[in-house]
Amino acid sequence: MSSSAYKNNIIKLCLMGDGGVGKTAICIQFTSNHFVEYYDPTIEDSYRKQCVIDEQACLLDILDTAGQEELTAMRDQWIRSCEAFIIVYSITSRSSFDQVAIFKEQISRVLDRDQIPMMLLGNKSDLEDLRQVTTQEGRDLARCLGMMFMEVSSKTRTGIEESFYETVREMRRRDDESKKTKDDSHKKKSFKKLLNEKVGKIKEAKTSFCKMM
Ligand SMILES: Nc1nc2c(ncn2[C@@H]2O[C@H](COP(=O)(O)OP(=O)(O)OP(=O)(O)O)[C@@H](O)[C@H]2O)c(=O)[nH]1
Ligand SMILES: [Mg+2]
DSSP: OOOHHHHTTEEEEEEEESTTSSHHHHHHHHHHSOOOOSOOOOSEEEEEEEEEETTEEEEEEEEEEOOSGGGOTTHHHHHHTOSEEEEEEETTOHHHHHTHHHHHHHHHHHHOOSOOOEEEEEEOTTOGGGOOSOHHHHHHHHHHHTOEEEEOOTTTOTTHHHHHHHHHHHHHHHHHHHHHHHHHHHHHHHHHHHHHHHHHHHHHHHHHHHHHO
16 A cells, blocks of 8 residues: 555545445444444445554544445545445345445446455344345355455444454555565566676676787
């Protein structure tokens, strides 16, 4: 992650997903430890939480986006402002699951790079009787889209904290990898330069030697 915000340990996370899947309930459960029963469609909201994850402090700046179709004009702008993404569907809604690939595709298209930390969450895992999407289907889709995967419930708080923490860990892992790749390519360049200098010197010595003969 090259953003200066991340360097200051502010991590900008974005929650996306179909309307009513529980994005706001997840944010509120994570940041304020309570479950919101009522449904009030979001236009755009943000939440902040200071965390210590694996002994490293960070400030999570969470963008809660609108899932309702008519409120999604801002999506590209939301995507550009964030570094890591949590895409949410409800295990009780097949149509919300069908939307996941569309969100993922939009994020990849707008950011146009490979190393984007993304988590797929199947929410409402407390509603087992109403389940329409199996855990295996969620896992398979996540693997296919190159995302991490968890089933959670914002009602019971199951998996909520872990899902944010894992997203941050994935972001740090990818950041370390991209730094390592940069270091390696820098080392390769320096080595090539040194080699060229040495070869140049050998050539020079050879020319002078030939002239002397
Ligand atoms: N049983 C159960 N209900 C949930 C859960 N998460 C959310 N809900 C309920 O689902 C409804 C919609 O939740 P929201 O969090 O407002 O959904 P949203 O994804 O933010 O919806 P938009 O803002 O329109 O995109 C609310 O009535 C919540 O109480 C859950 O884990 N279990
Ligand atoms: Mg909402």
